[in-house]
Amino acid sequence: MPHRNFKLGSLTVWLIGGVGLLFLTLPILALILRAIENRAWQSVEAAVIPEAVYLSFITTLLTVILTALFGTPLAYLFARFRFPFKRLLNVLIELPIVMPPAVAGLALLVTFGRRGLLGPILDDLGIRLSFSGIAVVMAQTFVAAPFFIRAAQIGFQAVSREIEDAARVDGADGLALFFRITLPLSSRALSAGLILCWARALGEFGATILFAGNSEGRTRTMTLLVYTLFEGNLDAAVWTGLLLIGLALMALMASQWLAHKTSTDESES
Amino acid sequence: MKSKNLLIVVLALFLSIGFAVHAQDNRTLTVFAAASLTDAFEEIALAFEADNPGVEVVFNFTGSSDLATQLSEGAPADVFASANTRQLLNAREAGRITGQVRIFARNHLVLIVPADNPAAVQGLADLANDGVLLVIAAPDVPVRDYTDTMLERLAADPGYGEAYRDAVLANVVSEEQNVRQVSAKVALGEADAGIVYASDVTPDLVDDVIVFPIEDAFNTIAIYPMAVTNDAAEPELAQAFINAVFACEGQAVLVKWGFISARPLTCGLR
Numbered sequence: 001m002p003h004r005n006f007k008l009g010s011l012t013v014w015l016i017g018g019v020g021l022l023f024l025t026l027p028i029l030a031l032i033l034r035a036i037e038n039r040a041w042q043s044v045e046a047a048v049i050p051e052a053v054y055l056s057f058i059t060t061l062l063t064v065i066l067t068a069l070f071g072t073p074l075a076y077l078f079a080r081f082r083f084p085f086k087r088l089l090n091v092l093i094e095l096p097i098v099m100p101p102a103v104a105g106l107a108l109l110v111t112f113g114r115r116g117l118l119g120p121i122l123d124d125l126g127i128r129l130s131f132s133g134i135a136v137v138m139a140q141t142f143v144a145a146p147f148f149i150r151a152a153q154i155g156f157q158a159v160s161r162e163i164e165d166a167a168r169v170d171g172a173d174g175l176a177l178f179f180r181i182t183l184p185l186s187s188r189a190l191s192a193g194l195i196l197c198w199a200r201a202l203g204e205f206g207a208t209i210l211f212a213g214n215s216e217g218r219t220r221t222m223t224l225l226v227y228t229l230f231e232g233n234l235d236a237a238v239w240t241g242l243l244l245i246g247l248a249l250m251a252l253m254a255s256q257w258l259a260h261k262t263s264t265d266e267s268e269s
Numbered sequence: 270m271k272s273k274n275l276l277i278v279v280l281a282l283f284l285s286i287g288f289a290v291h292a293q294d295n296r297t298l299t300v301f302a303a304a305s306l307t308d309a310f311e312e313i314a315l316a317f318e319a320d321n322p323g324v325e326v327v328f329n330f331t332g333s334s335d336l337a338t339q340l341s342e343g344a345p346a347d348v349f350a351s352a353n354t355r356q357l358l359n360a361r362e363a364g365r366i367t368g369q370v371r372i373f374a375r376n377h378l379v380l381i382v383p384a385d386n387p388a389a390v391q392g393l394a395d396l397a398n399d400g401v402l403l404v405i406a407a408p409d410v411p412v413r414d415y416t417d418t419m420l421e422r423l424a425a426d427p428g429y430g431e432a433y434r435d436a437v438l439a440n441v442v443s444e445e446q447n448v449r450q451v452s453a454k455v456a457l458g459e460a461d462a463g464i465v466y467a468s469d470v471t472p473d474l475v476d477d478v479i480v481f482p483i484e485d486a487f488n489t490i491a492i493y494p495m496a497v498t499n500d501a502a503e504p505e506l507a508q509a510f511i512n513a514v515f516a517c518e519g520q521a522v523l524v525k526w527g528f529i530s531a532r533p534l535t536c537g538l539r
Contacts, residue, residue, distance in 0.1 A: 114459055131459075209446075213444075213454075214445065215442055215443050218442075228407055231335055231407065
């Protein structure tokens with residue numbers, strides 16, 4: 001490998017990259033410093049946090065499961081098939097990514113709320129969605145699923161048709177083809193997409209607070225808790241925020257370890 | 270290639286329009302005000318801007334507790350108008366208020382339900398009924414403090430009692446960050462009932478809700494104080510704005526939007 005000299009070019013790259021790195025890491029450092037400075041852990045009423053953590057955990061888990069369940073076939077359809085209005089539909093399902101979360105929340109309200117499009121039908125069935133835990137999952141899924149669908153679509157498209165055709169020649173078709181060939185080959189992209197989906201769901205706020213409301217124990221996830229605490233008790237908000245970051249960090253590291261393990265397994269086999 | 274050039278031209282146009290708009294205003298007055306003051310203050314600001322050419326009044330309307338927190342973290346503002354004295358004191362403790370505090374308005378609570386009254390609520394007593402979807406403000410938001418005081422008074426009254434208060438609190442399905450979000454949820458029909466200020470039933474809302482007054486014995490008088498911040502960028506303008514709110518014309522605007530004047534006798538209002 002050619003030896004890289006320390007030219008002005010690479011110095012610039014390091015400087016600019018360094019500024020970017022600083023911008024992304026400094027706020028977290030500031031949070032930690034503030035927490036230590038004000039002994040933030042003393043400010044929080046211990047009872048509210050476990051509830052919020054549990055709620056965040058359960059809702060994001062359900063979101064990820066639902067996303068994987070419904071998103072995978074959808075992504076496969078877009079990756080492999082042709083159908084009318086495909087481009088338009090593709091744009092529509094990716095829209096929640098750029099939609100402001102508050103607008104997403106409003107849209108969900110106008111669809112599933114009591115006076116919404118489906119309101120009367122839900123009413124007849126005796127179902128009330130707003131202000132419920134289900135609403136939290138719906139809000140999270142609406143804004144986070146498109147991340148997975150997009151990643152999965154790319155992942156499926158990357159699986160070469162020749163491999164699939166070869167497998168077909170050998171007799172595999174339909175579900176067998178999908179589960180034995182396509183899925184394993186695109187698993188990296190799918191996992192990455194699911195983690196992104198989970199991360200977005202964990203941080204979801206705008207759509208949740210509009211559609212599901214803010215109620216302790218029922219809809220107050222960690223994210224909503226930070227915002228609620230912010231009003232009266234900044235230190236408590238800082239501490240809760242750090243806990244949330246810690247949880248996210250652990251999950252990210254777990255996913256890195258998983259990804260690394262998968263790649264070493266692949267390279268070994 | 271041509272469409273790329275067009276895009277650059279359009280972007281440049283947008284940016285220059287933005288700069289042009291900003292270049293026209295010489296002085297900006299930043300007012301942090303409670304959400305309930307939105308309509309009244311915007312109207313007072315229009316008159317203020319007409320009387321002071323070259324001045325633009327910029328508002329930050331949200332729950333007073335959010336405003337106090339922002340101020341304690343150094344957010345730049347010239348004036349702070351709070352919906353209760355507690356949040357103004359919080360701002361003072363944080364060192365952002367050092368001057369005179371003036372009470373410029375009063376308010377009281379009302380019970381509102383959607384126009385089609387889905388839970389058939391006819392008054393405070395019905396709030397304890399099974400399955401009523403009640404929306405109130407979050408703790409620390411002033412209107413919630415006032416609501417809690419009201420509930421305390423109801424709990425102490427033999428006609429209602431502690432069980433009533435417990436039942437009402439159990440019916441709370443969401444705690445909103447400011448009073449306007451409470452009124453919005455009721456107007457939308459998502460909530461069965463909400464507790465807001467009398468002034469929040471604006472002309473926009475009046476067709477969408479039914480208002481139930483709350484007896485004086487249980488109601489609370491909300492007190493709205495206002496002050497110039499310690500490091501206001503425009504201290505004279507800030508004082509002038511406070512004077513405008515305090516003047517009889519400003520008081521008339523507040524009364525028009527449902528508030529109670531702080532100077533009813535002097536200004537001949539209500």
